[in-house]
Amino acid sequence: MSNQTYLADTIECGIKGGWRDMWVGTQIDTTKLEHIKADRKGILEEKVSLAKQSVGLDALLIWAHGDPQSIDTLCELCAGMGIETYLWYPILADIPDFEIPKSAKVVNHEGRRGYGEIGRWQRLGTYASGREKFEFLCPNSEETISQIFNLYKNQLNRHDFDGVFLDRIRYPSAAMGFEMLFSCFCDNCKRMFKQQFNMDLQNLRSAVEAHFGKRDIYSIDLIKNAGSIHEILYPEVMGDFLIFKNRSVYKVVKKFSDYAKTKGKKVGLDLFSHSLAGAVSQDYELLSTACDWIKPMIYCHSTGPAGFPLELHSIIHSLLTLNRDLKLEGVAAGLSDILKVKLPETLNLLMTNGIPEELIFYEIKNINMLNLKSGVDIYPGFEVMKMDDLCVITEKILGSYLDNVFAQKAKGMVMSWDLLDMPAENLDFTKRYLREHTG
Ligand SMILES: [Zn+2]
Numbered sequence: 001m002s003n004q005t006y007l008a009d010t011i012e013c014g015i016k017g018g019w020r021d022m023w024v025g026t027q028i029d030t031t032k033l034e035h036i037k038a039d040r041k042g043i044l045e046e047k048v049s050l051a052k053q054s055v056g057l058d059a060l061l062i063w064a065h066g067d068p069q070s071i072d073t074l075c076e077l078c079a080g081m082g083i084e085t086y087l088w089y090p091i092l093a094d095i096p097d098f099e100i101p102k103s104a105k106v107v108n109h110e111g112r113r114g115y116g117e118i119g120r121w122q123r124l125g126t127y128a129s130g131r132e133k134f135e136f137l138c139p140n141s142e143e144t145i146s147q148i149f150n151l152y153k154n155q156l157n158r159h160d161f162d163g164v165f166l167d168r169i170r171y172p173s174a175a176m177g178f179e180m181l182f183s184c185f186c187d188n189c190k191r192m193f194k195q196q197f198n199m200d201l202q203n204l205r206s207a208v209e210a211h212f213g214k215r216d217i218y219s220i221d222l223i224k225n226a227g228s229i230h231e232i233l234y235p236e237v238m239g240d241f242l243i244f245k246n247r248s249v250y251k252v253v254k255k256f257s258d259y260a261k262t263k264g265k266k267v268g269l270d271l272f273s274h275s276l277a278g279a280v281s282q283d284y285e286l287l288s289t290a291c292d293w294i295k296p297m298i299y300c301h302s303t304g305p306a307g308f309p310l311e312l313h314s315i316i317h318s319l320l321t322l323n324r325d326l327k328l329e330g331v332a333a334g335l336s337d338i339l340k341v342k343l344p345e346t347l348n349l350l351m352t353n354g355i356p357e358e359l360i361f362y363e364i365k366n367i368n369m370l371n372l373k374s375g376v377d378i379y380p381g382f383e384v385m386k387m388d389d390l391c392v393i394t395e396k397i398l399g400s401y402l403d404n405v406f407a408q409k410a411k412g413m414v415m416s417w418d419l420l421d422m423p424a425e426n427l428d429f430t431k432r433y434l435r436e437h438t439g
Pocket residue numbers: 106107138139140141184185186187188189
């Protein structure tokens with residue numbers, strides 16, 4: 001049976017069977033209202049009420065940046081409407097009111113900090129008026145993490161949230177420059193790696209340098225035969241180092257999650273989707289032990305970090321740059337086999353048209369096969385907004401996203417990522433879809 005037939009049958013079967021109510025969340029960034037002097041409260045009230053009335057919003061994830069008054073307004077509004085509120089907090093990059101010291105930024109095998117060069121996103125450093133830099137801090141910089149932890153505690157205690165939603169809990173992705181995938185070799189990492197694996201990280205650094213010096217780096221055979229994207233990206237010699245990196249991210253998440261739990265708050269995690277998570281050291285099974293639910297970011301149309309079009313563009317561009325013998329067709333075919341959806345024929349089309357929404361179906365399927373902590377729910381996140389320069393979601397795309405979410409019987413979903421950029425017609429379309437398919 002072809003993938004498409006199987007998918008169509010599953011959707012049909014699910015629709016006939018009827019659905020229970022679905023948990024619906026969305027995200028909001030109030031800094032977008034900073035230029036508005038009057039009646040911010042009115043705008044927030046209108047947006048939140050519309051989301052409640054149309055899709056029965058269950059949870060609002062509120063970006064930690066933004067004026068405290070707007071955040072308080074949202075907490076009050078939501079409490080009145082039976083909507084849970086989460087503090088959406090970025091931990092390892094773009095932390096509110098905090099400049100990451102240079103010494104704490106991740107260091108790659110070349111000693112580079114911050115961004116790499118190969119395959120880097122053109123808009124890095126300028127996105128969101130330069131507020132979202134995606135410059136990553138080493139998860140083992142304990143002193144800096146403690147400072148961020150204190151800021152987090154203050155913000156969590158300052159407002160009346162029901163939970164926390166932890167973001168930027170990873171190492172740099174290919175969109176920050178391919179070379180940065182080979183981080184971190186800072187003194188803290190050297191010391192901790194030695195403690196855990198009784199091995200000198202310097203030897204691995206030499207192995208990574210040798211990897212980049214190879215003539216047949218990233219051969220077409222490797223790409224064709226790999227079972228996952230991270231298996232393509234990282235040489236086998238990095239095995240223990242990848243485990244170490246997964247644990248390093250987990251350790252930070254656990255610290256922030258444990259605190260929230262002691263305060264009686266729920267914990268959600270914003271993770272790269274399954275196919276990309278291994279490349280940025282997010283281990284779903286390990287991280288599931290430190291949360292109540294996970295939102296895999298299954299963005300098929302956004303050209304920003306975590307979105308498949310941009311991340312795949314950066315990876316493909318880098319592979320073609322590092323091995324001039326490779327052809328786009330071969331690389332795209334290898335990645336299409338892994339993802340189970342066909343990638344567009346050119347890199348331009350990848351960025352302008354995105355990739356098929358069926359990806360949601362296969363990503364959730366793969367996540368459901370993992371050994372996650374029991375009771376941890378998966379709420380796929382997909383774009384519902386219209387932002388001319390980043391992603392435009394039409395009703396056709398939205399309908400296809402929802403079909404695939406429902407085909408996998410997801411218990412919930414996060415309409416990403418910003419309620420303020422979500423057109424009323426997309427909320428209305430989702431309302432009609434839910435009416436037809438739930439209950
Ligand atoms: Zn480090």
